Amino acid sequence: MDAVVWIVLGVLLGVAEIFTTTFFLIMFAAGAFAAAGAAALGAPVLVQALVFAIVSVLSVVLVRPVISRHARSALETGEQAFGVEALEGVTALVLERVDDGRGLVKIDGELWSARAYDATQSFEPGERVQVIKVRGATALVWQDDISSPGELPEAKR
Numbered sequence: 001m002d003a004v005v006w007i008v009l010g011v012l013l014g015v016a017e018i019f020t021t022t023f024f025l026i027m028f029a030a031g032a033f034a035a036a037g038a039a040a041l042g043a044p045v046l047v048q049a050l051v052f053a054i055v056s057v058l059s060v061v062l063v064r065p066v067i068s069r070h071a072r073s074a075l076e077t078g079e080q081a082f083g084v085e086a087l088e089g090v091t092a093l094v095l096e097r098v099d100d101g102r103g104l105v106k107i108d109g110e111l112w113s114a115r116a117y118d119a120t121q122s123f124e125p126g127e128r129v130q131v132i133k134v135r136g137a138t139a140l141v142w143q144d145d146i147s148s149p150g151e152l153p154e155a156k157r
Contacts, residue, residue: 002048006036023067024060031056087131091144098123098141105139107131114139 010032017025035052043051087107095111096104100119105112116122117132117140129141 002039002045003036006032006039006048006052010036023064027059027064028052028056030059030063087134087139090131092129092131092139092141094123094125094127094129094141096125098129103141105129105131105141107139112139113137114141116140117142 010029013025013029013032017023017029031052031054034055035048038048038051090107092105092107092112092114094103094105094114096102098105098114098116099122100116103114103116103123105114114129115138121143123129123141123143128144130144131139132142133140
């Protein structure tokens with residue numbers, strides 16, 4: 001019966017971690033699962049609690065820093081960006097009017113829903129914009145520094 005309680009606690013902590021994304025509660029979930037293992041082997045409640053505490057503390061102290069270091073974005077670490085992170089800073093072509101509520105842009109041949117990063121701005125079809133950030137499947141865009149659609153600045157040639 002003790003093992004079931006520890007498993008339920010571990011699952012609850014794991015689910016709570018999904019909502020916090022801090023890599024903190026998951027360490028206590030690991031401790032709860034380890035305590036469930038001790039309970040399944042017939043350890044007394046005091047030993048189960050000790051296993052929970054030791055595994056949780058060791059996880060927070062040893063494992064969490066490693067996970068956090070690897071979870072930082074490529075832009076923060078200076079590594080090559082990939083996925084939606086790689087889209088930040090690229091130029092997009094406006095296909096449908098972009099304002100603070102909606103819009104459509106073409107980024108590297110793909111169609112993306114877009115919104116103006118600055119709610120006071122709007123962009124007309126044919127204009128070039130720069131992707132500032134990607135939130136979900138929506139690109140937040142800003143006025144690009146390119147003076148005319150056919151000309152690229154020196155740095156981008």
